[in-house]
Amino acid sequence: MSDTSTLGPVRVRYAPSPTGDPHVGNLRTALLNWVFARHAGGQFIVRIEDTDRERMVDGAEDRILEALKWLGLDWDEGPGVGGPYAPYVQSERKALGVYAEAARQLIDNGHAYECTCTPERLDQVRQQQRAKKKPTGYDGYCRNKSADELAAEKAGGLASVVRFKVPLEGEVVFNDVLRGPLTFDPSLLQDFVILKSDGYPTYHLAHIVDDHEMGITHVLRSEEWISSTPRHMMMYEGFGWEPPAFVHLSILLGPDRSKLSKRHGDTALLEFRDKGFLPGTMFNFLSLLGWSAGDDEEVMTREQIVEKFSLDGLNSAPSIFDITKLEWMNGVYLRQLPVETLAEMLIPELEARDGLPESIARPLDRDYVTSLVPLVHERLKVVDRAELSEMLSYFFQDEIDLDPAEVVQKGMDEAVTASALESAALALESAESFEAEPLEEQFRALCVELDLKPRQLFGALRVSLTARKVAPPLFDTMVALGRGRSVDRVRRAAALLSGAGTRERTVS
RNA sequence: GCCCCGUUGGUGCAGCGGCCUAGCACGCCAGCCUUUCAAGCUGGAGAUCACGGGUUCGAAUCCCGUACGGGGUACCA
Numbered sequence: 001m002s003d004t005s006t007l008g009p010v011r012v013r014y015a016p017s018p019t020g021d022p023h024v025g026n027l028r029t030a031l032l033n034w035v036f037a038r039h040a041g042g043q044f045i046v047r048i049e050d051t052d053r054e055r056m057v058d059g060a061e062d063r064i065l066e067a068l069k070w071l072g073l074d075w076d077e078g079p080g081v082g083g084p085y086a087p088y089v090q091s092e093r094k095a096l097g098v099y100a101e102a103a104r105q106l107i108d109n110g111h112a113y114e115c116t117c118t119p120e121r122l123d124q125v126r127q128q129q130r131a132k133k134k135p136t137g138y139d140g141y142c143r144n145k146s147a148d149e150l151a152a153e154k155a156g157g158l159a160s161v162v163r164f165k166v167p168l169e170g171e172v173v174f175n176d177v178l179r180g181p182l183t184f185d186p187s188l189l190q191d192f193v194i195l196k197s198d199g200y201p202t203y204h205l206a207h208i209v210d211d212h213e214m215g216i217t218h219v220l221r222s223e224e225w226i227s228s229t230p231r232h233m234m235m236y237e238g239f240g241w242e243p244p245a246f247v248h249l250s251i252l253l254g255p256d257r258s259k260l261s262k263r264h265g266d267t268a269l270l271e272f273r274d275k276g277f278l279p280g281t282m283f284n285f286l287s288l289l290g291w292s293a294g295d296d297e298e299v300m301t302r303e304q305i306v307e308k309f310s311l312d313g314l315n316s317a318p319s320i321f322d323i324t325k326l327e328w329m330n331g332v333y334l335r336q337l338p339v340e341t342l343a344e345m346l347i348p349e350l351e352a353r354d355g356l357p358e359s360i361a362r363p364l365d366r367d368y369v370t371s372l373v374p375l376v377h378e379r380l381k382v383v384d385r386a387e388l389s390e391m392l393s394y395f396f397q398d399e400i401d402l403d404p405a406e407v408v409q410k411g412m413d414e415a416v417t418a419s420a421l422e423s424a425a426l427a428l429e430s431a432e433s434f435e436a437e438p439l440e441e442q443f444r445a446l447c448v449e450l451d452l453k454p455r456q457l458f459g460a461l462r463v464s465l466t467a468r469k470v471a472p473p474l475f476d477t478m479v480a481l482g483r484g485r486s487v488d489r490v491r492r493a494a495a496l497l498s499g500a501g502t503r504e505r506t507v508s
Numbered sequence: 509g510c511c512c513c514g515u516u517g518g519u520g521c522a523g524c525g526g527c528c529u530a531g532c533a534c535g536c537c538a539g540c541c542u543u544u545c546a547a548g549c550u551g552g553a554g555a556u557c558a559c560g561g562g563u564u565c566g567a568a569u570c571c572c573g574u575a576c577g578g579g580g581u582a583c584c585a
Contacts, residue, residue, distance in 0.1 A: 017585045052584055119583075126582090133509050136581065161583055179513075188511060188581085196583040203585050227512055227580040250514080251579070259578070285520095288533095292521050296532040315521075318578065322519050325534045335547075378547045440543090447543095458543035470545045 010042025011217050014068075014075075015207060017049045018060035021268040022067040024321065025222065025252040025260055028286045032249060032314075033220045034073040035287065039309040042217070046078030047210060048089040051200045067269045070279050071286075072302065077214075085214045090206050099201035102209045102239070103162045103194055111165050111238035112194060114150055115142035116158040137190025138163065162195035164204070164235060172230040177218075177247040178316050184230040192231060204231055212241045220247045223318070247311060250290045250318045260321055267321075276349075276383030278337075281330040289319040299332055331381045343370040345383055350392065355385045360396045368395075372480055375472035395480060400467040400489065404496045409459040412452070414497045417460050420450050421494035424461060428478070428487045436475035443475070464493035 014030040016022065037044040046068065048061055065079060077083025087093055094100075106112035115138075122138070129136045142150075143165065154160055172184045194205035201209070211219065226248050236243040254264035261267060266275065272282055283302055292315070293300070293308035300308070334342070347369055349355050351362045376391050394400045408417045427446055431439060447457050458474050465477055465486060478486045 015585090019585070049585070055584065115583095122583085130509080135510050159583090163583095176513095182512075184511075190581090193583050198583080200583085202583070207585090222579095223513065224579050225585090228585095248513085253578075288520070290521090294522070296522070298521080298533055312524095317514055317516095319521090320519065322534075325520060328534055331547090376546095379545070443543090454543050456543090462544065468544090472545080474543055 009217070010037055010040035011045065011215050012037050012042065012220060013045040013047050013211070013214065013216055014073075015047045015049045015210075016064045017052065017055075017203075018057060018064060019052065019055040020057050020060055021270065022060075022064045023260075023267050024269050024272070024282075024286065025267070026064075027067055027071060027073075027269045027282075028252065028289055029220065029222055029249060030068060030073055031071060031283065031286050032291065034075075035306055035309045036218065036220060036311070037076075038306045043076040044073070045083070045214060045216070046075040046088065047214070048079060048091075049203065049206060050089060050091045051094070051196075051203065051206050053091075053198065053200060063270060070270070070273055071283055072279060090201070090210070093206075093210065094200055098213075099195060099205055099209060100199065102205060103201070106164065106194070106235075106238050107162065109238065111235075112162050113143060113145075113165055113191075114154075114160045115163045115191075115193075116145075116150065116153045116160045117141055118158075135188055135190075137188075138192070140191055143191065159197040161193045161197050163191040164194050164231070164238070166191050166231075166234060172233050174229055174233045174243070174246060176226070176229075177245050177311055178314055179248065182226065182229070186230065186234065189231060194235075204228065204235065208232055208235050208239070208241075211244060212236075212239070216244050218245045218247060220249060223248045223251045223316075247314070248316075249314065250316055252289060253318045253320045264321070272326075277326070277330050278333045278383075281326065281333045284333075285326050285329050289321065290315045290317075299329065327381045331378075334380045334383070335378050339370060339373045339377065342377065343373045346373065346388060349383055349385045349388055352385055356389050356393055356396055360393070364396070375476055375480060379472070394466045394468070394471075402464070402467050402493060402496060404493070406467075406469060407460050407463045407493050407497060409456040412456055412460070418494045418497035420452060420457055421460060421464060421490050421497070423450060424457065425487050425490040425494065428483060428490065431483070434479060434483050436473075436479050439475045439478060460493075461490065464490050 012033045014033050016026055016030070034044045036042075046065070048064075050056060050061070061079070068075070075081060077085065078088045082088075087096075090099075103112060107114065117138075121141075125139050125141075126136045142163070150160075166186050166189050168187055170186060172186050173181055175181050192204060193202050195201050210216075229246060229248075233243060252260040254260045266272065269282065273279070280302070284298075284300060284305070287300075287305050288298060291309075291313050293305075293310075294313055295308075297304070297308075337345075343366065347364055347366060350369065351364055356364075372392060372395055376388075379391065380387075404414070407421075408414055412420070423446060424443070427442055428439075431442060433439075443457065443461075444454060447454050450457065459469075462471055462474055462477075463469060465471075465474075465481060471477060481489070
C-alpha cells in the first residue's frame, strides 16, 4: 500500500442507516474514516442511508449525529452543514429521481431488467433451492421477459423491481487495500434487486450512485460487506465508473467472540456517555480496536492519532471489545482532567435524583464540591452517580450512619477506642493549624502517646468520620469536613462506644 | 449447504523471512510506598505464534490442507 498522500484529495464517508441507536462498532467505522480523512487532509462526509423505510427508527438519525458530535467527528459535508452534492439524505435524493434514473440507465445499457416476480414465488424458489441444498438466490425468471409481456403484467397491476443482470460466467476480482486481491464467482451471486417496488433503491444501488456522484475515493466499511463488494464492482462496470478503493475493516466481537450486539450489554455509544465515559476515552479506545500506530503508545490524543494514522496499521482480524481496558483508560483520562473541570462534571451527577441521597439539599455548594474533587480524583474509573454518592455522601450529611463495631480496630477494645477518640477530639479542637500536614504530624505524635499503631488510631478515626473502612486519605478528609464536623463525629463515635458499650448496637 | 474473511498469553495490539531466548498495554499475582482504598513504582506468572504438511540455509512471518471462530447468502443495511 502506498502513501495515500500521493493519491490526490481523499474523500471518505460515513453512511449510517437510521435503523437504531448508533452502535460502538458503527462509530468505530465512522471514527476511522474521520481519522483517515483528517490525516490525509481530505473530506469527511456523512450521508444518511434511509432507504429501508420499514426498519426506520424515530430519532435514530438525530442520535447518530449526536454521537458523532460527542466523539468530535465533525463532517465537512452532510446533514446540517450541506455541501456541493446536497442533499445528503437518500430519501431526499430518491425524491429527486436520482436512483430511478440510474436504474433506468442500467436497464437501457442491458445491465439490469425489470422483474415482476411476487415475494411468494421468490420464497418458493428459495425453499426449493434449500431442499436441494443448492445456493439460494433469484432464478432469473424475468431475465429474458419481452418488453410486451412486461408491459402487460405491469398494466395488470403487478408490482415490479429492477434487478441487476449478473454475468453468468467469468470472475470478479477486486483489490481490498487490507486483504489484497479477492476473487469471486459471479454465478453464485444471482440477479439482485437494485430498485425496490416502493421506488426506493437498495443499498447496492444507492451507495454506488452516491459514492460516485460525491467523488468518494476510499470506502472504509465493515468486513460484513466483503461478500457484497463483487456486486458493487459489477455495477461500477455496468455504469462505466471508476470504483473507489475498498478497505474492509475487521468487525467488533463481544467477549464470547460473536458479533458485538445488545446481548453483550451496552453497545450503544451514547450509553457509554451516560455511564460516565469521556469522549476522549471513547475516541482513543475505539481507534485502537483493529488499528495501531506500530509503536507501543496507547494513550494518545486525538491529534496524535490523526498524525500517526495509516491504513497500514489496520489489522484485518476481528477485535474484541474489552470493557475492562476501557474502564482503565477512562481512569487515565479522568486523572488528566483539571480539578475544576471534573467538579463541573460531577456536580450535576451528584445533584441528580439518583445521585446523593434526597435528604441532602440542592443545589450543592460549587466550591465545596471542588474542594472534594482531589479526594476522589484518582479513585474514579467512570463518572457514575451511585458510585460518586457512595464515595462522597458523608461529606454532605449532617449525621452518618455509624456501625460502632467497625470503629474498633484490631488489637483494641471499645474502651480503649473510646478514650483514644476522646483524645483525638481534643487534639482536633486544639489544633493550631487545621491543615493536612500539621494534623498528620500531631496525630502521629498522639499515636506514640497512646501507644497505638497509626493503623489503629487512623482506622478508628476514618470510620468515625466517614462510616467507611475505605475512604480518601484521613487528614485531607478532616480538612474537607472542617474542624467542627470532624470533632463532632469523633466525639459521637466515642460516645457511642463508651456509653453504648453494653447496649445492643444499632444495625444499619 | 455454498461463498468469503480471520486465527500471536485471559483481553487489546506489535511483529511484514534472520535483530524473536516473541515486545508493549489491560487484567491477574507479589513487593515497595503507606493510615484504608486508589494512584505510582518494581518484579512475576501466563504464548511450543490454532493444528498438520510444504517452500527456504533459516518461518509467527510465504504456500497448501485441516480444525475452530466470524461474516455473507433478503424488495436489510
